[in-house]
Amino acid sequence: MKTHLSTAIRLTLVMLVLLVVIYPLVVAGIARLAPGSGKGETVTVNGKIVGYKLIGQAFTQDRYFNGRPSAVDYNAAGSAGSNKGPSNPDYLKTVQARIDTFLVHNSTVQKSAIPAELVTASGSGLDPDVSPTAAKIQNARIAKIRGLSAERLNQLVDEQTKGPLLGLFGPSTVNVLALNIALDTLK
Known part of the structure; x- marks a missing residue:
């Protein structure tokens, strides 16, 4: 029983770090490469933002x-x-x-x-x-x-x-x- 509980806790901690820390950072990093740097692609006219492309x-x-x-x-x-x-x-x-x-x-x-x-x-x-x-x-x-x-x-x-x-x-x-x-x- 202690072996299974110990394994479950370690797996939970690994998944927590992976899914709560590493995955969001990877997605945010990839978004930085997209047009608009992940903040949406704005449309500007005469230097003024008039809307978003999508x-x-x-x-x-x-x-x-x-x-x-x-x-x-x-x-x-x-x-x-x-x-x-x-x-x-x-x-x-x-x-x-x-x-x-x-x-x-x-x-x-x-x-x-x-x-x-x-x-x-x-x-x-x-x-x-x-x-x-x-x-x-x-x-x-x-x-x-x-x-x-x-x-x-x-x-x-x-x-x-x-x-x-x-x-x-x-x-x-x-x-x-x-x-x-x-x-x-x-x-």
Whole structure:
């Protein structure tokens, strides 16, 4: 019995040192090699931080492209979905409210044409990207407010579109923050 107890205590101490001290230090060291040194990759404009590359944010002004809604108000510390199923009445009310708001701000769009990603939150609540279709459907609103042509906005969305990984894996995406920064630089 003493042999087993002694072995268990030694194993516990070794695992404690390994998992509480050594492993976190190794992970922190590897994170230092990542872009942003493990603190997140910030996006700066004129020396001012305007956001993070991989975390979505709310754009509430009609002069900007909207991203995907967030169930956690884009709070990276509380990354999560709503956990409400597609038949949940509260969830359906939330989605309907988002559809109604989208239609008020984009009066030229038919309800059936709204991409689901513009009215439903993602699992993380932090998606920084939308599909090119979701971006382009907002062109009429932005063109009218900014006095730009829809063709120029289509070209801008195409310039900001990133294709699938290796041309095969995943959909084409547009980073909404990068798109809005590029939009602000248009003359």
